[in-house]
Amino acid sequence: MANDPKKIRFAPNGALYVALTAGATITPPAGLGTADTAPSGYKALGYVDEGGVTLTPAIETQPVNAWQSATAVLYNVTSASFSVKATLQETNEITTELFWGAEWVEVMSNDPTPVGTGVYRLDLSSTPDLKELSLVVDWNQGAVRNRCVIPRAMISDRGAIQLVRTENSKYELTIEALDSAGNLGYVLTNDDMIDTP
Template sequence: MAITNYDPAEVRLAPDGRVLVAPVGTAEPVSVAATFDPAWAELGWVTEDGVTVTPSVDTNDVNMWQSITPVKRPLTGMGLEVSVPLGSFNRSTLGLYFLNSEWTTVGSNGRLEMPNAPVSQEVALAVEWEDDEGDLNRLIFPRATMTDRDALNLVRADAITLGLTFSTLAGPDGYSAVLLTNNPELAS
């Protein structure tokens, strides 16, 4: 069988990128050429594992007496999870990791207090990457909340990483995520 419908240019890598957060409601860029509003803060290094985006759907099986297989399977929920293993260990990333806590400076010491009742974990989140073909891609989540954090491992011979997982929420404009790209195959 001869392969005739396969284009190697459709196989893409994501060798580099960045992750940004902003307060919910911050203006989103409308194209890949538009700059991010200054309220968007870049989170720095991400480990070589990169960013993982996991879509999910929930369904409900409707079973009937006369059939051992479901007769309907309506969609009851959906979501997107974004896992980010941060390699930068700084005030921004640690504040985010410790439930959006705020840093203060006391004398020559930085102080991060983690309150008993943390504030909202809601943020706007963006993942931007340039693929190996030179196309720029932006995956923007207008509302996401931190739903998990990896254990903080302090070891002798490896970098400290701050693993964060965000789950999307319904956005104010009727979508929970938007993908912007200048890939000519997808932009036509």
């Protein structure tokens, strides 16, 4: 096969969408959908910093050795994982709740009846409840569109927020796929890279 520079791909545009699935029935998207439109039941997470999104599929293996060979005769899978890492730049309800791992609740005034004060509070539990979510990552280069869908996931790590004068607040999240009927997720594309019979 000859070298083809037209097959070199970039990801100049994209979006992250999330659906909180605890107690909810969410149907992960089966198609590429429409550019800049969240899949049904999902919410957009907004701007991501210029480092983009990192997708990391990983498989850990263990060699199986035999008396008759100085080299492993096969490898056995000991674990499989798929993670998505991104640093969100928009400060909104969903990004902050994902980052802090809790929900905003309006502070109420009690004289004489409860009235909303316009102030919101987010309680950081000493025994936080890990919430399940579903994640969709879209990226494209012109008409070539790609979508990665993780039906079941949880946030496994959070970065630190730096409060500085010259840079906006950022919310770094690492999201790990959970087993979903034997799958970690799937990738969809309309790229013409596939050889058809």
